Amino acid sequence: MSKTSRTSITMPATAKKDSIIEIRAIAQHDMESGFRYTEGGKLIPRDIIRTFTCTYNNIEVFKADFYSGIGANPLIIFTTVAVESGTLQFKWIGDDGYEAVNQARITVS
Amino acid sequence: MNKMTHQHRRHWFKQVQGLGLLAIGFCVNPLAAFAKKEDANEAIKKIVGGATVRTGKVTLTIPPLVENGNLVVLKVSVDSPMSANDYVKAIHVIAEGNPLPNIFTAYLTPRSGTANITTRVRLADSQTVWAVAQLSNGSFWQGSAETLVTLSACTEMV
Numbered sequence: 657m658s659k660t661s662r663t664s665i666t667m668p669a670t671a672k673k674d675s676i677i678e679i680r681a682i683a684q685h686d687m688e689s690g691f692r693y694t695e696g697g698k699l700i701p702r703d704i705i706r707t708f709t710c711t712y713n714n715i716e717v718f719k720a721d722f723y724s725g726i727g728a729n730p731l732i733i734f735t736t737v738a739v740e741s742g743t744l745q746f747k748w749i750g751d752d753g754y755e756a757v758n759q760a761r762i763t764v765s
Numbered sequence: 766m767n768k769m770t771h772q773h774r775r776h777w778f779k780q781v782q783g784l785g786l787l788a789i790g791f792c793v794n795p796l797a798a799f800a801k802k803e804d805a806n807e808a809i810k811k812i813v814g815g816a817t818v819r820t821g822k823v824t825l826t827i828p829p830l831v832e833n834g835n836l837v838v839l840k841v842s843v844d845s846p847m848s849a850n851d852y853v854k855a856i857h858v859i860a861e862g863n864p865l866p867n868i869f870t871a872y873l874t875p876r877s878g879t880a881n882i883t884t885r886v887r888l889a890d891s892q893t894v895w896a897v898a899q900l901s902n903g904s905f906w907q908g909s910a911e912t913l914v915t916l917s918a919c920t921e922m923v
Contacts, residue, residue, distance in 0.1 A: 676878035689887065689918075691864045717876045725860055725868035725887050727836045727918075733883035737876050 658753040661685055665746060670763045671738035681708065682731040683748045683756055689724040705730055705750035713742040738764045805861035809897055812857050813905045818897060823908030825858075825896040834888040834918035839868075843880035843898045843906070847873075853880040855899045862892030887918035 666680040683705060690702025702724060710718040717736050736744075741764045748756045809818065826840040843853045852875045858868040871882050880898070888894070891913045898906045 689864075712876070715876075717874055719872040720882075721870040721872075723867040723869060724865050725858075725863050727885040727887050731883075731885050732871075733881075734871070734873075735877055735879045735881055737878040739876070 658755060659750075660754065660756045663746070663748065663756045663758045665744075665758050665760045667744070667760055667762070669761070670765065673738065673740075673764050675738050676735050677738050677762070678733060678735050679710070679744070680731065680733045681710070681746050681758075682729060683708075684729055685748075685750065685754070687722075687724070687726055687728045687730060691724065703751045703754075705748050705754060707749050708732060709747050710734075710736070711745045711747075712736060713740065714745075738762060740764050802861050805859050805866045805895065808859050808866040809857075809895065809907075812897055812899075816903070816905050818905040818907045820907055822906040823856075823896045823898050825894060825908045825910040827894060827910045827912050829912055831888060831912055831914045833916045834890075834914040835916075836885045837888050837912070837914075838883065839886045839894070840881070840883045841896045841908075842882075845880050845900065847875055847878055847880060849875045850901065852877070852901045853898050854901055856880065856882060857897045857899075858886070859895040859897065860886070860888060860892060861895070862888070862890035864889060868894075888912065888914050889917050890914055 661684040663683045668677050671677050685705050688700055688703040692700045694700060704724055705722050708720045708722065709716060718734050720732060722730060741762060744760050744762060746758045822844045824842050827837055831837050841856055841858060843856060845851065845853045853873050856871045859866045860868055868886050869884060873880055893909050893911045895907055895909045
């Protein structure tokens with residue numbers, strides 16, 4: 657079963673060449689830690705996003721591995737150098753076939 | 766006389782033991798899996814291998830007092846020029862009081878520009894959180910921050 661959810665990217669649409677831009681990426685996800693119990697005492701299985709990658713014109717510029725210590729609706733803020741105009745693609749991959757992709761365009765002058 | 770008190774004490778001990786087990790069954794069960802400092806050290810050792818970890822360069826920012834451990838804003842930055850031959854390869858964040866000490870690992874490139882990462886983490890207990898950075902020359906640096914957590918994450922029932 658494959659799952660997906662809403663994601664959101666916040667970053668500037670335009671930037672000066674070689675300037676550093678800040679990117680905020682958030683995905684809607686419960687990040688069930690696998691350490692919680694139901695009232696009946698049953699362990700709730702782990703269901704989290706495992707990896708996040710950011711590619712800039714198909715070149716990987718940032719990657720992160722998430723564990724159960726990341727809070728629900730994981731937000732990650734990182735930076736990259738605006739080298740050229742193009743597309744940034746963001747991809748989240750998680751348990752139970754979870755996959756979400758988002759894109760943002762940037763114009764570099 | 767001596768034997769009597771001995772038996773009495775044994776009986777009392779049995780009762781107390783029973784109570785203790787009951788208490789464990791009721792509230793400590795989910796807590797039993799919490800990592801300790803050794804687990805965190807083990808996790809760090811796994812990351813660095815045999816290399817020595819020096820203190821410095823890494824700044825970890827978390828609020829000193831956290832009301833709710835479910836969402837804690839954590840910021841980690843590493844002092845680095847982020848040039849093609851001197852940059853931060855990876856940043857690992859380890860919480861010594863969480864059931865699983867690893868929180869996240871970020872992989873950076875010279876194209877990151879800066880080594881600043883902000884995210885929101887879960888903290889199960891008042892504890893020290895560690896950040897270990899691996900530089901492109903193979904050296905490891907660490908920084909830490911202490912925090913007090915009043916409401917723990919991941920122990921609540923659903």
